[in-house]
Every structure is written in C-alpha cells, then in structure tokens.
Amino acid sequence: MLDLVEYAVKLASDLGASYGEARYHGINGFTIYTRNGNVMGSGITSRRGIAVRVVVNGALGFAATPELTRDGVRKTVEKAVSLAKAVSQLMKKPLKQDDSRLGRARYSVVARKPFDSIPLDEKVNYMTGLWRNIQGSTKEARIPVLTVTYNEWTEEKIIVNSDGGYVESSIPRITMYYNMVVTSPAKGSLQRWEQLGGSGGLELLEKWRLHEKLPEEVGRYEEILFKALPPPTDPVDVIVGSEIVGLVVHESCGHPSEADRIMGREAAQAGKSFIKPGMQGSRIGNEYATVIDDPTIPGSYGFYLYDDEAVPARARYLYKEGVIYEHLQNRFTAPFYNTRSNGAARAMDYASEPIIRMANTYLKPGDMSFEELLESVKRGVYIKSYMEWNIDDERWSQRYVGLEAYMIENGELKGYVRNPVLEVTTKSFYSSIDGVDRNLEFYAGTCGKGEPSQGVPVWFGGPNVKLKNIRLRSTVG
Amino acid sequence: MEIYKRILKEALDKGFQEAIVRVLESERTMTKIANSEPSVVQHWRSLDIGLYLVKDKRIFIAEVRGLDPSGTEYTLNQLFSIADKLRESELYAPLPEPGKPVEIGNLVDKNIDKYIEDPSSLAEEVINTAHEERIDYIAGMIDLKHEKEYIASSKGFEGMHEYTSMESYIRAFAGEEGSGQWSTCSTKLRRDKLAEMARIAARYAVDSKSRVDIEPGIYDLILSPMVFGNLLDYISYMASGFSILTGMSMFIKNKPGDKVASEKFTLIDNPHEPELPGSRGFDLEGVPTIRKPIIEKGILATILHNSKTAAKFSASTTGNAGWISPEPWNLIVEPGDYRLEELISEVKKGILINNNWYTRFQNYVEGEFSTITRDALFFIENGEIKTAVRKIRIADKLGNILRNIDGLTKERYDVKWWEISYPTRAPYILVRGVNTSKHTI
Numbered sequence: 001m002l003d004l005v006e007y008a009v010k011l012a013s014d015l016g017a018s019y020g021e022a023r024y025h026g027i028n029g030f031t032i033y034t035r036n037g038n039v040m041g042s043g044i045t046s047r048r049g050i051a052v053r054v055v056v057n058g059a060l061g062f063a064a065t066p067e068l069t070r071d072g073v074r075k076t077v078e079k080a081v082s083l084a085k086a087v088s089q090l091m092k093k094p095l096k097q098d099d100s101r102l103g104r105a106r107y108s109v110v111a112r113k114p115f116d117s118i119p120l121d122e123k124v125n126y127m128t129g130l131w132r133n134i135q136g137s138t139k140e141a142r143i144p145v146l147t148v149t150y151n152e153w154t155e156e157k158i159i160v161n162s163d164g165g166y167v168e169s170s171i172p173r174i175t176m177y178y179n180m181v182v183t184s185p186a187k188g189s190l191q192r193w194e195q196l197g198g199s200g201g202l203e204l205l206e207k208w209r210l211h212e213k214l215p216e217e218v219g220r221y222e223e224i225l226f227k228a229l230p231p232p233t234d235p236v237d238v239i240v241g242s243e244i245v246g247l248v249v250h251e252s253c254g255h256p257s258e259a260d261r262i263m264g265r266e267a268a269q270a271g272k273s274f275i276k277p278g279m280q281g282s283r284i285g286n287e288y289a290t291v292i293d294d295p296t297i298p299g300s301y302g303f304y305l306y307d308d309e310a311v312p313a314r315a316r317y318l319y320k321e322g323v324i325y326e327h328l329q330n331r332f333t334a335p336f337y338n339t340r341s342n343g344a345a346r347a348m349d350y351a352s353e354p355i356i357r358m359a360n361t362y363l364k365p366g367d368m369s370f371e372e373l374l375e376s377v378k379r380g381v382y383i384k385s386y387m388e389w390n391i392d393d394e395r396w397s398q399r400y401v402g403l404e405a406y407m408i409e410n411g412e413l414k415g416y417v418r419n420p421v422l423e424v425t426t427k428s429f430y431s432s433i434d435g436v437d438r439n440l441e442f443y444a445g446t447c448g449k450g451e452p453s454q455g456v457p458v459w460f461g462g463p464n465v466k467l468k469n470i471r472l473r474s475t476v477g
Numbered sequence: 478m479e480i481y482k483r484i485l486k487e488a489l490d491k492g493f494q495e496a497i498v499r500v501l502e503s504e505r506t507m508t509k510i511a512n513s514e515p516s517v518v519q520h521w522r523s524l525d526i527g528l529y530l531v532k533d534k535r536i537f538i539a540e541v542r543g544l545d546p547s548g549t550e551y552t553l554n555q556l557f558s559i560a561d562k563l564r565e566s567e568l569y570a571p572l573p574e575p576g577k578p579v580e581i582g583n584l585v586d587k588n589i590d591k592y593i594e595d596p597s598s599l600a601e602e603v604i605n606t607a608h609e610e611r612i613d614y615i616a617g618m619i620d621l622k623h624e625k626e627y628i629a630s631s632k633g634f635e636g637m638h639e640y641t642s643m644e645s646y647i648r649a650f651a652g653e654e655g656s657g658q659w660s661t662c663s664t665k666l667r668r669d670k671l672a673e674m675a676r677i678a679a680r681y682a683v684d685s686k687s688r689v690d691i692e693p694g695i696y697d698l699i700l701s702p703m704v705f706g707n708l709l710d711y712i713s714y715m716a717s718g719f720s721i722l723t724g725m726s727m728f729i730k731n732k733p734g735d736k737v738a739s740e741k742f743t744l745i746d747n748p749h750e751p752e753l754p755g756s757r758g759f760d761l762e763g764v765p766t767i768r769k770p771i772i773e774k775g776i777l778a779t780i781l782h783n784s785k786t787a788a789k790f791s792a793s794t795t796g797n798a799g800w801i802s803p804e805p806w807n808l809i810v811e812p813g814d815y816r817l818e819e820l821i822s823e824v825k826k827g828i829l830i831n832n833n834w835y836t837r838f839q840n841y842v843e844g845e846f847s848t849i850t851r852d853a854l855f856f857i858e859n860g861e862i863k864t865a866v867r868k869i870r871i872a873d874k875l876g877n878i879l880r881n882i883d884g885l886t887k888e889r890y891d892v893k894w895w896e897i898s899y900p901t902r903a904p905y906i907l908v909r910g911v912n913t914s915k916h917t918i
Contacts, residue, residue, distance in 0.1 A: 033801075035723060038567035041536035041801060042559070044552055048543050049523075063520040066543040079520045086597045087508060087515040090604070120562040128564070145724030181724040181842055191724065191840045265511045267616035268648035268658065269895055271834075271851070351521055351542075390835030392868050393851045397916045399870060401839045401847075419839065421914070423870075428918040451509055451618050453895065471917040475845060475872065 001068070002168075005160045008052050008073050013162055015081045017054035017061075019097055021161035022073075023308060024050050025350035029153030030115070032124060036146055037131030039124060045153070049350030052077050056084035058094020060332075064351045098334040100341045102165035102310040109171045109303065111201025115152045118202055123150065126205065130178075133211050137218040141184045141225055146214075149177045152202075157308070165310025171303060173197065173457060174204045175444060178214070182221040190221045191387060192403060197301035197444030197457055204299075220404060228418035231405070235469040237380035237434070238422065239373060239408065242441040244386050244400050245363050246460035250445065252426040253291040254358040254460070256395035257318040257326075258344070258449075259333035261356075270449040271393030274426065275324060277336075285322040285430020288366070288465075292317055293328065295343070295359030301444045302359035302458040304346070309354060311343040318361075322430065328356050348454035355450050363462030366436040373437045373466050375411035381420055381472060382406045382413060382464075388475075399423045401475055421473035435466040480526075481627040482635070484549050488530055489631055491557050495531035495572050497630040497800070499761060500524065505622040506593045508600045510647075513607075513614040515600055520593075529761075529800045530556060531572075534565040538800055568801070570788035575634030576765040578758035582751045584640035585623070588666035593621045599671065606672045607649050610679035617647035617678075619671070634763030640664055642754035646894040647675050648852065649682035654867070657681020658703065658832045658852045660894040664754050670891070681831050685853035685865040693869055693915040697827030697883075699820055699857070702890040702903035704833045707848070709744065709808050710898050711836060711875060716771045716779070718786030719802035720841075727844035727876055731777050738879035740775040741813065742906075746797070748806035753891060753900040755806040762798040766806060769795060772879075781805060808901040813885025820884050820907050822860035828869070828913075829855045829862065834896050844875035847914065872914040881909045 005022040012020025026048040033040040049066035050073055061084025065076040088094075127148055134143060154172045159165060175197035183189035198204045240248070256273035260266060263277070294315035295304045305313050309331050317325045328344035329337065333356065345354040374382070383402035391398035405417040424432070442461035448454070481500040488496040507519045526549055528539040537556045541548055592599055599619050607615045626638040646660035659677040661670040700708070715726035731737060748756050748766035759765055762784055770778040780790060783798030797803035821829065836848035847870045854869070855862045871878075884907035893900050 032563075035567060039535075039564040040568050041538060041566050042563050043538035043540070044556060046539070046541045046543065046548065046552060048548075059515060060517040061520075062517055064523075065521075066523055066525075068543065075522070076520075079522070083506065083518040083520055083595070086595045087518045087600065090515050090597060090601055092512075092514050120559050124563060144729075145722075147723045179724060183842070189840060189842045191838075191842060263512075264614070264616060265509075265516050267511060267650070268618065268646060269616075351523070353517060353519060388837045388839035388845070388847055390837050390847060390849045390870070392849050393834065397849070397868060399847060399849075399872075399914065399916070423914060423916045424918055425916050428916070432918070451507065451620075451895070469918075473914060473917065475839060 002158055004050060004068060004070065004073050005158050007070060008050060008077050009160050009162050011074060011077045012052065012054045012081060015077065017056050017081055019055040019162055021053045022050055024158040025347065026156040027153055027349055029151060032127055032150045034127045034148045037128045039128065047349050050076065051347065051350050052080045053353065054080045054084055055095055056081055057088035058091050059084045059088035060095055062353045095332055096335050097331040098340050100311045100331055102163055103306040103312050104166045105306060106168040107305050108169060109199050111172045113202035115172065115201060130210055130214055134215050134218045137215040138182065138222040141182050141222040143180060143182055143218060145181045147179045151175045159308055159310050161310060167306040167310045171199050172201055173199050173301065182218060182225060184225055187225045190225050192217065192221060195444045198299050199301060199303040200299050224404065224416045224418065228416035230474045231381055231417045231420035231472045233472060233474065235471045237377045238467045238470040238472065239377065239380065239382040240465045240467060241384035242439060242462050242464055243443050244383060245462035245465050246443045247389060248429060249291045249363050249462055250358060250361050250460035251391045252395050252398055252429065253318050254293055254361040257328050258356045259327040259329045259337065262327060263333060263336060266449065269451045274394045274396045279324055282324050283322055284319055284324050284427055286433055287321045288433040288436050289319050289322040289430035290317065290364035291319040291361065292364060293358050293361040297360045300360045300459045304359065307343040307345045308347050309341065309345040311341045313343040316342050319430065328358065330356050346456050348456055352454045353450065357449065357456050358447060358458050360442065360459040362440065362442065362460065363465065365438045365440040365463035368435060368437045370437045370439055370464055373435050373464055374408060376435055376466065377408045378410060380408040381417055382408055383420055383422060396426050419475040421475055422470065423473055432467040432470065433465055434468040436463045439463050479627065481629045484526065485629045485631065487550060488528065488553055491553050493530045493532050495631045497529040497628060497762065499527035500627045502625045503622060504593055506596055507618055507620040508596045509618045510600060510604065511616045513604050532560040534569040535560055535563045536566040536569060568785040570785045572630060572632045573762055573764050573784040573794055575630060575632050575763035578636050579749060579765050581749050581756050581758055584664045584751060584756055586641045586665040589621050589641035589643060590623055592666060593623060596621060602668065603647060603671050603675050606675040607647060607679040610683050612649045612651040612679045612682050615647050615649045618645065620644045628761065628763060630763045632763065636759045636763060638757050640754060643667060644893050645671055645674060647678045649679040651682040652686040654688045655682045655686035656852045657685065660703065660892045662754055662891050662893040662900050663752055664756065681853035688865045688867045691856055691866040691869060693913045695910050695912055697824045698908045698911045699824065699827060699829040700906050700908060701831050702892050702905065704830050705906050706892045706897040706901040706903050707833055707836055708875065708878065709901055709903065713771060713805045713808055713899065717781045717803045718790055721780065722786065722789060725841045727842060728777060729842050733777050733780060735777045736775050737777045737876065738772050738775040739882035741885060742772060742879065742882045743770060743774055743811035744772045745770050745809045745811065746805040746807065747809045750807050750809065753807040753902065755900040757806060760796045760798040761800055764794050764796045764798065766796040805899055808899050810903045812887050812889055812904050815884050815886045817886050817905050820886055820905055821857055821862060823884055823907060824857045825859060827857045828866065829857060846875055847872035870914040871911060873912040878908050878911065883907050883909045
C-alpha cells in the first residue's frame with residue numbers, strides 16, 4: 001500500500017501541485033445491536049481507500065477513491081489537481097502550509113485482550129445479559145426499552161506528504177452505547193443515553209462494568225422519577241459533575257479554540273467562534289479555568305501520536321489559568337498565527353478531508369476530595385449527569401439539563417432534584433468556578449464537524465466543579 | 478454478470494437463505510466556500526457495496542467500500558463463519574414479495590455532470606449574487622452528485638435507481654452581528670434556486686445587523702422552512718416504527734388515527750416528487766415506494782415501516798426500508814394560504830426565526846427538547862417586525878409545537894443542510910405560545 005501512497009504524492013508534484021499528501025485509511029469494524037435482551041442484528045464495516053490532498057496555485061483540492069490500484073490513484077490525483085486549479089482563480093488569499101517538523105514513524109496500540117480473544121457467543125451473552133441484570137431493579141416503574149450497541153473497530157493509516165512526512169499507525173477501539181427508558185403511568189418517564197469508548201481491546205468491557213452500573217442506574221432513575229423535586233430558582237452554588245464538565249469544556253473551550261473555525265472556515269457548518277483572531281492572552285475565566293486537549297493519553301478514545309498531516313501530537317493548553325492560551329492548529333492555519341501546527345488534523349475515514357479536531361479535552365483537576373467540595377456548599381445543587389444540551393454557533397450561550405441531580409444542604413447530599421437546567425455563557429461558567437476536586441473522569445463521544453460531516457472519537461472530562469451563585473431553571477412539563 | 482447479481486449469487490451459494498445486495502456507484506464534487514472564496518474542493522468517485530443477509534433468522538448487515546471483489550467474498554466468509562454464534566433477530570421477518578418499481582420520470586440532469594467536472598462558475602455565481610447585498614462575506618457549500626444504485630434480492634427483485642442532485646447552503650454575514658442562512662436542493666442543476674438561496678441568506682444578514690436582547694418567555698413563533706425543516710427531521714424520525722421500538726419516539730403512546738397536531742398541518746412523505754433528490758421508485762427491500770401522509774390534518778396517519786418493523790406492529794410495509802430502520806424519502810408540508818407578511822400580521826408578540834441548530838432531546842418519549850437559534854431573528858409586535866434580536870432557545874415539547882400550529886404560508890421552499898437530513902419542502906409556519914429560554918448569567 002505504501003507504494004501507492006508514495007506514487008500519489010509524487011504524481012501530485014509532477015502535475016504541478018506545490019503540496020501533495022496521500023493517506024491510505026482502512027477501517028474494519030464489527031457491531032452487535034440488542035434490544036431488551038434480544039439480538040436485533042449484527043454488522044461488518046469495511047472501508048478502505050486513499051485520500052489525496054493537493055495545493056495548486058494556493059487552492060486546496062481533495063479527492064478520494066476506494067480503488068486501490070495505480071490507475072485508480074492516478075485518476076484521483078488528477079482530479080484533485082484539476083479541481084484545485086479550476087477554483088484557484090477565485091482565491092483571494094492563497095493557502096500556504098507551515099514548516100512543522102514532521103514525523104517518520106510507525107506505531108500501534110496493542111490490545112491487552114484482542115477482539116478475537118473472546119468467542120462471539122460470549123460477547124452476545126454479555127450484551128443480552130445486561131437486560132436480565134436490570135430486571136427487578138425497580139419496584140414500581142417499568143423499563144420499556146433498553147437498547148445496547150457494541151462496536152469494535154480497527155483503524156489503519158499510512159500517511160505520506162511531499163514535505164517528508166511518513167507515518168503508519170494501527171489503533172483498535174471499542175465503543176458501546178445504551179439507551180434506556182424508565183417509566184411510570186403516574187410519573188411520566190426518564191430517559192438515559194450514554195456512550196462509552198476507548199482505544200484498546202476487550203479489557204475495556206471489564207473496566208466499564210456495565211453489569212453492575214446499569215442496575216444501579218435504573219434503581220436510581222426510578223427514585224428520581226418518584227421522589228425528585230423541582231430545583232431552586234434563586235441563586236445557589238452548583239456542583240457540576242465531571243460528565244457535564246467534560247461536555248462543557250469540549251463545547252465551550254475545545255470547539256471555539258479550533259483555529260479553522262476562528263478563521264471562518266466552518267462558518268456555515270460547525271459555526272464560528274467567540275474567540276476572534278488576536279484574542280490569545282484574553283481572560284475568559286478565573287485561575288481554575290485550565291483546559292487541556294491531549295491526544296496522547298494511553299487508552300483514550302481520541303488517542304493518536306501523529307496527526308493526519310504527520311505532525312507529532314502533544315498536549316495543548318487551550319485555556320490556561322483563565323486565559324485563552326493556545327488554539328488547535330493544523331499546518332494550513334498555523335501560518336496565519338505565526339506559529340506551527342500542534343497536530344490537530346484528523347480525518348474520519350479515507351473519504352474525509354483532514355480538518356482540525358479535538359482529541360481528549362479536559363478541565364485540569366485540583367487536589368480537593370469530592371467530600372471537601374461538598375462541604376463547602378451550604379445550599380446548592382449537585383448535577384451529576386445530563387440528557388439535553390446545546391450551545392450556540394459561536395460557542396457562548398449553552399444549556400445542560402440535569403438527569404441525576406441532588407439538593408445540597410450544609411455540605412450533604414439530600415433529596416433528588418428533577419430536571420435542573422444550567423444555562424450559562426462561556427465566560428460566566430469559567431468565571432464562576434469556585435473549586436475543583438481531584439476526581440478526573442473521562443467520557444466518550446463522537447464529535448461532529450466538517451462537510452460532509454465527520455464524526456471522530458473523542459474523550460472529554462474533568463473533575464467535579466463548584467460554581468458560585470448560579471440561577472438554575474426548570475424545564476417545562 | 479453485473480457485480481450486484483454476482484455477489485447475490487455468492488451469498489446464496491455460501492448458505493445464506495435470504496439476501497439483498499446494494500451497489501452504489503457515485504461521482505460527486507463539493508465546493509466549500511468560506512470568507513467568500515473556496516476553502517476546498519472535494520471529489521469522490523466511489524463504489525460501495527451493502528449486504529443484507531439472513532441465516533436461520535439471524536440478520537447481518539455489511540458495508541464494504543472498495544472495488545476489490547475478493548473483499549466482498551472475504552466479508553461473506555467472515556459473516557458466514559459467525560452466523561451460528563449469533564441469535565435469531567427479534568426483528569426478523571421474511572423479505573417481502575418484490576413489486577414493480579414506480580416510474581417517476583427522469584431524475585438525471587446531464588448539466589450536473591458538467592459541473593461535477595468543474596464547479597467553479599457556480600461557486601462564483603453564488604458568491605457574486607450574495608454580494609449584491611451589502612454583506613461582508615459568505616460561507617457555505619455546493620454539492621453535486623450523480624448516483625446509480627443497483628439492488629438485487631433473493632426474492633427475485635432487480636432494480637436500478639439513477640439520479641442527480643444539487644444541494645447547497647449559504648450563510649451570509651454583515652457587520653458585527655448580522656447573519657442569515659438558507660439552503661436549497663433539487664435533482665436538477667437549478668441556477669435560479671442557487672441565486673434565490675444566496676439572496677435570502679444575504680437579505681437576512683443585512684436585516685439583522687443591529688440586534689437587541691430579548692427576555693425569554695412565551696412567544697408566538699414564525700419558523701422559517703430552515704427551522705421547521707429541522708423539526709420535521711425529528712418528527713419523521715419519530716414516526717418510524719424502529720424509533721418507536723427503541724424508545725426514541727414521542728409517538729410511542731400513539732396509534733394511527735390519534736390526533737397529534739393542529740388540523741392545519743399535513744406532512745407527506747412523497748418519494749415521487751421529481752424535483753426532490755429523495756425520490757425513488759423502490760425501497761431497499763425492493764418494495765415499490767408510495768406517497769403517504771405521515772400526519773394528515775393533525776391526525777397521525779402512517780407509521781413508517783419496512784417489512785421487519787411492520788411485522789412487529791402487525792402492519793404492512795410502507796415502502797420506507799431502510800434494512801433495519803425505516804426512513805422517509807422526501808418530506809413535504811402541505812401549504813397554507815398566507816403570504817409571509819400576512820402571517821407576521823397575525824402575531825401580537827412573537828419572533829420570526831431564520832435558522833437553528835443543536836436540537837437535543839431531554840426525553841424522546843415525552844418530546845421534551847430545546848434548540849438554539851442561529852442567524853437572523855426578529856421581534857414582532859402588533860403584526861409588525863420591530864427589531865432584530867439576539868439568540869434565544871426554543872425549549873418546549875415537540876408535541877406542543879405540532880398542536881399549536883396556527884398558520885402556514887402558500888410559498889414553500891426546498892431545503893436540506895446539516896440540520897435537515899431529508900429533502901424537505903416546507904412553508905413558513907406560525908406556532909402559538911411557545912416556551913423560550915436563555916442563559917441566566
């Protein structure tokens with residue numbers, strides 16, 4: 001395969017491209033879908049192909065083909081070059097790429113328990129057993145639906161570009177999704193959806209302990225359904241659980257820190273950013289507001305060591321002690337900032353253009369215990385998990401509706417709170433932080449961006465975070 | 478032998494008892510625009526193979542992207558080797574008897590092929606048209622596609638579906654705050670639609686340059702086809718038998734015949750509208766497609782089914798397969814009798830909303846959701862637009878939105894973009910008394 005990729009890059013140069021890049025990208029995956037303890041079906045995904053990017057007269061051309069022959073690759077390179085040439089007449093600011101030091105490397109993630117180390121029927125038993133496990137977890141409420149999806153996949157890449165980059169990699173990943181509804185004729189219903197994910201093998205299933213987690217959750221949701229009271233609507237201290245903190249930092253720090261978004265490249269798709277060019281160094285929060293995006297965390301869902309432009313990955317401090325510090329860059333945005341790429345270019349599959357993406361984004365933890373954080377609240381609410389959420393296209397006004405939430409009185413968790421709504425701006429969130437504990441937890445997600453839209457695996461997380469004086473809302477109904 | 482028939486034969490020879498093979502041949506060029514210039518032009522030539530296989534009521538789906546025929550054989554072997562280790566599918570139903578595909582007419586426009594080769598003049602035209610207004614810049618994309626789909630099933634169905642499509646959306650920016658977005662779609666190369674899209678987006682941008690804050694509360698809302706089109710995505714998704722089975726639908730408690738919306742509202746799934754790119758004569762199980770109301774004059778009329786969900790509901794397939802999950806093809810809202818100005822004049826205190834995104838559900842079964850506006854929105858008082866206002870959320874139950882529809886325009890627009898998955902023809906609609914929300918600090 002390497003010879004085809006190298007051929008594509010050489011041909012691009014021969015056809016007049018000032019930059020050429022080719023990526024073989026193969027994904028092989030296997031999925032099982034279950035509903036209420038029954039298997040609905042199973043599936044295989046196999047996507048293999050070569051993507052080519054070229055710069056001609058300052059315009060960027062991209063073409064992709066699943067035809068892994070010299071002829072198929074030739075046509076693809078020719079198409080990328082001819083289309084870039086055609087639209088280059090409309091370019092006002094020709095593109096250029098930075099002079100990042102590029103990797104020449106091979107790496108792979110080794111699964112401790114490879115996908116084939118457990119027979120398929122055991123995997124099926126694992127999945128269908130989850131339904132049996134939650135039976136009897138409720139006293140009165142019914143559970144009309146539990147769907148669980150299991151997905152294992154391996155991603156292989158060979159990346160070569162005309163600036164000397166060459167990286168081969170292989171990463172296995174597992175992800176699971178579950179959706180459950182807990183309902184009562186008198187009290188209505190609650191719904192919980194969660195994704196788990198990581199890089200590695202079947203050892204992840206042991207780590208997630210879904211057989212213990214789901215029955216506990218179901219019982220708790222029944223209690224919330226029957227016992228939870230509306231949240232206070234006067235200003236109170238709010239402890240935001242790490243699951244929500246992770247989503248907050250992904251949405252209101254990671255996304256607005258993408259340099260391509262700041263420069264308007266995603267303006268009609270993933271939106272713009274409240275961060276404008278020249279805002280590096282501006283204050284966005286207090287000293288607790290340090291957000292890091294790090295692709296190199298072992299076992300993480302967003303793991304990689306080199307990005308899809310062959311730039312070495314490293315931790316990036318997006319907000320540092322309350323200040324907008326560093327943006328996520330690729331080799332095409334970096335020159336506008338007089339900097340170098342920090343390795344954020346990723347593509348979903350061979351048919352996708354590498355664009356700036358997060359990897360594993362988290363708020364830096366502190367050294368308090370959760371109990372200490374709790375003790376510091378006289379009257380407040382602890383929101384542990386969420387269902388509904390959204391944020392505006394500049395990543396400023398955001399909303400999270402709590403699912404599992406508790407009243408806090410004199411430092412102790414009291415009764416359940418129903419549907420508290422945390423609706424804040426980015427600046428107010430990062431400026432209201434009054435304490436963080438040391439319990440750094442990560443959650444898996446599939447982050448969408450680009451056109452055609454690309455979903456890439458990410459982790460997001462953080463510690464539990466205390467916010468001062470927050471006015472919560474309550475949802476209708 | 479054509480590749481799809483050969484793979485079908487291989488699958489049956491291997492020992493699968495039922496099979497459908499789908500081969501998708503596609504040529505596509507997308508021009509992305511940012512800051513009023515192309516940010517990238519992307520091209521795909523692909524041949525994707527989809528397999529639906531059954532052995533002893535166990536269901537397998539495979540997606541293979543690649544031209545290497547041995548790849549498919551490898552996949553078939555892989556699936557066959559695990560066939561006995563899986564369990565019978567809860568959803569299993571025998572494949573339906575195939576029908577004769579419906580003739581829709583020509584869905585192929587050769588002009589699209591021409592611009593797939595070089596879309597630069599279209600991009601230039603869209604940029605220039607938008608800049609006829611006093612805007613700063615635009616972003617967006619123009620997506621051109623020519624697709625041939627071949628399907629063969631073990632029930633003896635063989636069909637070919639060929640179409641071209643043009644999909645585009647443009648977002649225009651003016652001043653510090655002004656922005657507007659619009660989209661369009663067609664099976665034909667329609668310069669007039671591209672120009673109209675660019676003009677609407679640019680006009681909204683200019684009109685919303687100066688904005689004021691607005692307090693959240695209960696308002697009458699006029700939702701543009703871009704906003705209502707997004708909500709229709711969720712409404713039609715929830716009308717799928719699969720969504721009901723998996724707890725992702727507010728119609729879980731309903732049956733056809735139940736009143737679920739205002740009697741002014743009728744939503745049709747029409748796969749026979751030759752202008753819209755979702756049109757087709759047969760579904761993925763080889764069943765002829767039909768025009769059908771999903772909601773008719775406020776009554777839930779049809780749950781969308783393939784043969785499997787239909788069997789679960791003791792119903793018949795509606796020609797909406799989706800091997801696992803049924804889906805609509807083209808969503809069409811029946812028009813009302815208002816002009817937009819007349820609709821505005823009906824509002825005492827309300828908001829006209831151009832666009833939205835991030836519609837997320839707190840609970841699908843209850844239909845509780847919120848979505849955040851983006852681009853232009855205008856405060857309406859006593860029947861007149863007073864001022865452009867800043868972002869706000871719609872935060873209500875989707876069922877309430879449907880029940881409170883009180884007016885629709887005659888004029889409809891064909892829209893599709895990031896937040897609208899299906900080709901949709903929708904008017905502006907007036908919804909009474911909708912709850913809105915906004916950040917508290």
